[in-house]
Amino acid sequence: MQKKIALIQMDVTYGDPKVNFARVNKWVKDAVQSGAEMVVLPELWDTGYDLKRFDVLADKDAHATTEFLSDLAKQHNVTIIGGSVAEDSKDGMKNTMLVIDQNGKLVHKYSKLHLFQLMDEHLHLVEGQDEADFELDGVPSAGFICYDIRFPEWLRKSAVNGAKVMYVVAEWPKSRIDHWRTLLQARAIENQCYVIACNRIGSDPNNEFGGMSLVMDPWGEIITEGGSEEKMILSEIDLDKVDEVRKRIPIFQDRRAEWY
Numbered sequence: 568m569q570k571k572i573a574l575i576q577m578d579v580t581y582g583d584p585k586v587n588f589a590r591v592n593k594w595v596k597d598a599v600q601s602g603a604e605m606v607v608l609p610e611l612w613d614t615g616y617d618l619k620r621f622d623v624l625a626d627k628d629a630h631a632t633t634e635f636l637s638d639l640a641k642q643h644n645v646t647i648i649g650g651s652v653a654e655d656s657k658d659g660m661k662n663t664m665l666v667i668d669q670n671g672k673l674v675h676k677y678s679k680l681h682l683f684q685l686m687d688e689h690l691h692l693v694e695g696q697d698e699a700d701f702e703l704d705g706v707p708s709a710g711f712i713c714y715d716i717r718f719p720e721w722l723r724k725s726a727v728n729g730a731k732v733m734y735v736v737a738e739w740p741k742s743r744i745d746h747w748r749t750l751l752q753a754r755a756i757e758n759q760c761y762v763i764a765c766n767r768i769g770s771d772p773n774n775e776f777g778g779m780s781l782v783m784d785p786w787g788e789i790i791t792e793g794g795s796e797e798k799m800i801l802s803e804i805d806l807d808k809v810d811e812v813r814k815r816i817p818i819f820q821d822r823r824a825e826w827y
């Protein structure tokens with residue numbers, strides 16, 4: 568099974584959802600015109616890290632953002648890994664990933680589990696209480712948000728549950744972009760799955776972001792990499808490769824979970 572994917576390595580205007588909605592509208596249209604069947608957006612594409620103003624900016628229960636992405640998905644018959652958005656939930660503010668199928672149905676909602684203290688998330692957000700796993704077009708998949716990739720046990724859980732594709736959405740600063748690449752490669756190799764990772768570009772008052780969005784195959788080879796400009800990265804994945812790699816080195820049979 569093959570799939571054509573567009574990663575939107577976009578700039579995000581700090582604290583201005585209206586401008587960012589218009590941007591995403593155009594990017595999704597361009598991606599579909601280029602033949603993409605799936606579009607992946609970065610972390611907090613609607614507000615950026617304007618956490619201090621989440622009380623006025625965050626979307627109540629992510630209703631408006633879900634509706635916006637759902638309309639786009641239906642209109643263009645495309646699946647959207649909707650990055651993450653600022654959600655004003657009943658439990659508090661969350662950094663929430665939305666996954667929408669090509670019929671506009673919300674198939675998965677995941678709020679970031681690991682809050683990143685270096686960017687003050689712990690002061691403004693509450694952590695999610697969701698599983699990372701979901702099924703999309705019959706493919707076992709999982710979604711993670713940025714700092715989550717530093718917790719291999721969290722991604723491993725999804726691989727053990729059967730995930731063949733892991734989506735990662737991020738606002739990862741340029742200053743640690745080597746960590747980004749290395750961690751993603753390790754997650755792909757150790758879990759023998761595709762890693763599809765979309766990072767933003769541009770800057771906000773506190774950080775310059777690094778781009779380098781990428782698609783990594785289950786052998787850990789980079790199929791496509793985004794560099795450091797604002798752009799759409801088109802890539803194709805072949806899911807049969809996951810089974811081939813898992814057969815060649817059968818780590819899921821060989822692991823001795825009773826020892827660790």
Ligand SMILES: NC(=O)CCC(=O)C(=O)O
Pocket residue numbers: 610683686712713714715717737738739740743746
């Ligand atoms: N937005 C994030 O979670 C950033 C994580 C990050 O930069 C890291 O080094 O980890």
